[in-house]
Every structure is written in C-alpha cells, then in structure tokens.
Amino acid sequence: MAERGLLIVLSGPSGVGKGTVREAIFKDPETRFEYSISMTTRKPREGEQDGIDYYFRSREQFEQAIKDGKMLEYAEYVGNYYGTPLDYVEQKLAEGIDIFLEIEIQGAMQVKERMPEGIFIFLTPPDLSELKNRLIGRGTESLEVINERMKTARAEIEMMASYDYAVVNDVVKEAVRKVKGIVETEHLKTERVIHRYQNMLEGF
C-alpha cells in the first residue's frame, strides 16, 4: 500500500498573491504534487474543458453534492458555486499523491474541519511584516485610518493562528521555494516514514 499523500492547503487574505504563487509552483517541472480541479456552476469559457479546467456542473448537481457531503469545501461567488470535490482528493491521497489546494480562507477553514491532518499554509502579505511602518504611516494618517489598519491587521493575524505555517509573499520565487520546502520537510516526519520501515519488518 502506498504511503498516503499530503493535502496541502495554500490560503491567505484576498489579494495576497495566492494564484501567482500557485502558478509558479506548477510551472516548475520538478513539482511532484497535483493541483486539485475545482467544481463550479459557472459556464465554461472559450477553450475551457470539463475535467481539466473545472468540473462544470449544474446548480442542481452542485447542491446535491453539498447535500451528500461530497464537497470538501465550497463557497458561492457572484451567483455561482465553486468548490473542491471530496472524492477526487480522497482518491489521489489514497494513491500516495500530494494534492494542492489554493483557496480562500473561508474554504480553508472548511477543509481544516474535515481534514485536520492537512498542511495549512498561510500566505502573508509582505506589508504585514512591515506592520509597524504601515500602521504609523508617515505620521500624516488620521486616527481613523490607523484604527482601520489595526483592525485589518488583527483580523489577519487571528486567521494566521489556525494555520501550520506562515510564508511571507515578498518575492514570489522565495515563497515558492518555502512552500516546496514545507512539503518536502513534512514528508520527512518520522510519524510518516516509520510505518514504511515497520511494514518491511512485518513481512518476516
């Protein structure tokens, strides 16, 4: 039996650059994990193919999948459903393939509920590491502006606490390297590899 694959979840605040990091990861021919194909109720655009770009389904089919507990996570944007089918992910993990999801925070928290064994990576905006400067600004900001910034920063940090790792997206190449390093390191955890050795001994 193959060692179970890892579920890798990349998330973070809107506009942090999750899509850019994901694209860079999958442009790299050395990337060994697979991107999970989403299911959606929106119409295919020119050139988009079912089962490659998305699983295109009707609203009725999607709602049935939700009812049947067959969505790992889902959300509704601008009148359409988007989500991750559970069966696909389960099948790949069972085959020993690492599955990569790049999703919004709301979706990531749904995944964490159902698959807490996943690796949850929070992509941090570069300016969160310059939080102090941003909050103070150049001394010209009103108290209202500073308070608004603090509120946003607090909310972002609170979200971060639910994740395993935090990666700053300052240089995309560095962020990609760190995400891949996390996955490699997770595979070196003793709890993951010891069974392989134990199984070898069992056979005698």
Next chain:
Amino acid sequence: MAERGLLIVLSGPSGVGKGTVREAIFKDPETRFEYSISMTTRKPREGEQDGIDYYFRSREQFEQAIKDGKMLEYAEYVGNYYGTPLDYVEQKLAEGIDIFLEIEIQGAMQVKERMPEGIFIFLTPPDLSELKNRLIGRGTESLEVINERMKTARAEIEMMASYDYAVVNDVVKEAVRKVKGIVETEHLKTERVIHRYQNMLEGF
C-alpha cells in the same frame, strides 16, 4: 526581544555518517546556525584550542558540572567525558541563534528529556531503506545472520520513533539540503512567528 533560536539535534546509529553531514553543513557559507562546542576531559591535541575545538576541563571540573546540572548531555568514552554545556546553549538560544548539536543517540535522548522543544533529526543509514534486501541478502545468509540483522534493524527503527524527522544519508549533499530544509521550515511554523506580529500590535 529576539525570537528564540532553535535547538537542532542531529543523531543516528554509529557509523551512519553524522560527522560527514555536520562538516558539509558548516562548510556551506550560507549556514546560519552555530555548532555547539563540546566540553571534554581529554587532553588537547596539537593545534586544538580551548573554547574553539573544545572546552578542555579537568575530570573534577566536568564532574562538578554534571552535579550542578550544567550539562545538557554527556557520556564517557574510553575513559574521558564528552558533553554539551547547558549555559552556552541557553545563551545562544536566548540571543535568537540556532544551535546545532551532532551527538550520539544516548546523548540525544538526554537532550530530549531536558529540552523537548528541540528539533530531533535521525540520520538513517542508506541501507535501512533497503531493509528487505539487506535482510534477505542474496539468499545465501544463514538464519542466524538474518536474525541478527532483524534485531539491529528493529532497534534502529525503535530509536527513530523518538525523533521528529528521519533523513536518509544516501547522498551527503541531499542529506545536508534536507537538514537545512527542516530548519528553514521549522522557522515558518505559525506558532513561532505569530508572536512577532502580535508584539508589533501590542505596541499600539
């Protein structure tokens, strides 16, 4: 206050090549962690300097340090004590410097008792990953030889379970890359970085 450094402990069975991996790590100018200087009661050899190669101490001084609980770990080999002074490690960690220990399994278990927050890396002999082949051999081994091998393999795997990570030492360069990847990834853990952000917010 600086973020606390990590205590990195590289260990594994005798003859696995811990020293070779450690040397390769510290030859790399990009290595950012420091090697912990050991204390010993053996006499300095030609060219060895106190405080650089070792802390050279008398048997009485070493035994007093043990009594005072000032040794993080120690062992006796061929009539001489070897060990890691606790104060040095504590001071460096408090300064935010990662400290690297390359020690025998017995010592690593002492460190784990006193500093369970350390990162414990088990270097695996390459042939442990070819366990089955090694146990079966070429079909010419006696039952006694196979049993002896199984006993050794079992003991090695049991030791592995006390460690956080297992790195196979097949290609030294790869083992070095993996050890450094583990350290980098450990620094990305949310529990380690979130305080930095929270502290920035506290100041307002």
